[in-house]
Amino acid sequence: MLVGYMRVSKADGSQATDLQRDALVEAGIGPEQLYEDRASGKRDDRPGLDACLRALRAGDTLVVWKLDRLGRSLAHLIDTVNKLNSRGVGFRVLAGQGASIDTTTANGRLMFAFFAALAEFERELIVERTQAGLAAARARGRNGGRPFKMTAAKLRLAQAAMGQPETKVGELCAELGITRQTLYRHVTPQGELRADGLKLLARKGRSVMIAANGAREQAG
Known part of the structure; x- marks a missing residue:
């Protein structure tokens, strides 16, 4: 079964999910299998996404219009999709960057692995930059972390x-x-x-x- 998820950033009515809804319905998703949120992708408390993830069962496929509709960052997306895979749930992106991702196919899984590699590379770069910054600060007599209250x-x-x-x-x-x-x-x-x-x-x-x-x- 295909299950769709939609999201717009603002809840004041200035943004609509019509474009996403039309694309998801055209992909074969029934209106009763559509979930939506009107909240920033950076928020962890998205009731629509929570309900969507709970409804998914092994053999189902979660479908989104674009990759950024699901997650707040590449690392978060990778983590979410990995959890879906462990449950036997597929993931598919219809348009935009990542449109070739469909973890129910061999080519789609390869593309997802590429995105996962990018996320890991990004994390390693952040760690390297942080460690280099701390080393440079220590060489100048400064230490990272909170400033000391006692001087x-x-x-x-x-x-x-x-x-x-x-x-x-x-x-x-x-x-x-x-x-x-x-x-x-x-x-x-x-x-x-x-x-x-x-x-x-x-x-x-x-x-x-x-x-x-x-x-x-x-x-x-």
Whole structure:
């Protein structure tokens, strides 16, 4: 059995599914086997698509007008179609880029494999670029991830304050913009450095050294 899925991006009535509906009906899909959504392809919560996927059974074929009507990205499309294949459900595209995809035929499966290879290549490029960017940042004394709430300057203030008997820890944390947990990870109640505090100052020292070397190179 053929099952059709349609989607337009806007739900305000400014876009219509007529063109998609006509193409799907012409492909042999009955009106009662058509599902639709009026939502962006980037959204995960598409009730029409959810209902469509639930209705599919082994031996059925999901048909869309164009490839971008189904998924929000090439990787998402590949994942969705692979899940359909594992259930014994075919997938067919009628027009546009990917129109030669029909996983119920040998040529169509070959074309889908080509798209899957492109998606994998795209993922590998993203990983390579991310790793290269992080390596370059580390070489300049920067680390990826969220910025540290405790800085070297805050740490020095915390050291001095924690050594004073009149210091109220809650007020000190509010002043520095950190939590008690962060404070005690870096200093003891007596103001002595703990492991995280030593690491923070070591990172700061490396950053200063790198910056100084860069300034000397520019001056030279």
